[in-house]
Amino acid sequence: MLFRRLIYEEKIFVLGFSVALVLTLTACKNHKSFDVTFDTNGGSSVDSYTIKEGEKLLEPTDPTKDNMNFDGWYIDDDFETKYSFSSTVTNDITLYAKWVGDFDYYKSKTYDGFEISAINTGLAGDIVIPSTYEGKKIVAIS
Numbered sequence: 001m002l003f004r005r006l007i008y009e010e011k012i013f014v015l016g017f018s019v020a021l022v023l024t025l026t027a028c029k030n031h032k033s034f035d036v037t038f039d040t041n042g043g044s045s046v047d048s049y050t051i052k053e054g055e056k057l058l059e060p061t062d063p064t065k066d067n068m069n070f071d072g073w074y075i076d077d078d079f080e081t082k083y084s085f086s087s088t089v090t091n092d093i094t095l096y097a098k099w100v101g102d103f104d105y106y107k108s109k110t111y112d113g114f115e116i117s118a119i120n121t122g123l124a125g126d127i128v129i130p131s132t133y134e135g136k137k138i139v140a141i142s
Contacts, residue, residue, distance in 0.1 A: 083095050
């Protein structure tokens with residue numbers, strides 16, 4: 001009788017283990033995960049990671065790049081669509097860092113004989129006013 005009981009308990013144990021194993025494998029099978037990659041375009045590195053389907057990305061610390069200003073993460077390398085960190089992830093994704101230079105552009109226009117130059121530093125605009133006009137010192141423009 002004792003021998004049967006041991007065999008009986010062993011069968012229950014094996015059966016219980018099989019059920020637990022099947023449930024565990026099924027649960028893992030239904031969870032998708034996706035790779036998130038950050039292309040910093042020459043900036044400091046940002047670690048890639050894996051995220052579960054439906055979760056939101058945590059915005060990483062902004063990368064840095066000499067003489068450049070970080071202008072956000074984009075979903076395309078043409079920088080047409082900025083990534084929204086409030087979106088949920090539904091597939092593998094690569095985000096691209098956009099950079100603007102310290103001196104992004106320089107424009108010059110002439111108005112009534114005055115040349116006005118504007119320099120956009122990416123952070124604020126600077127206006128350069130000529131110091132003289134027709135030999136006369138300029139003190140203000142109104």
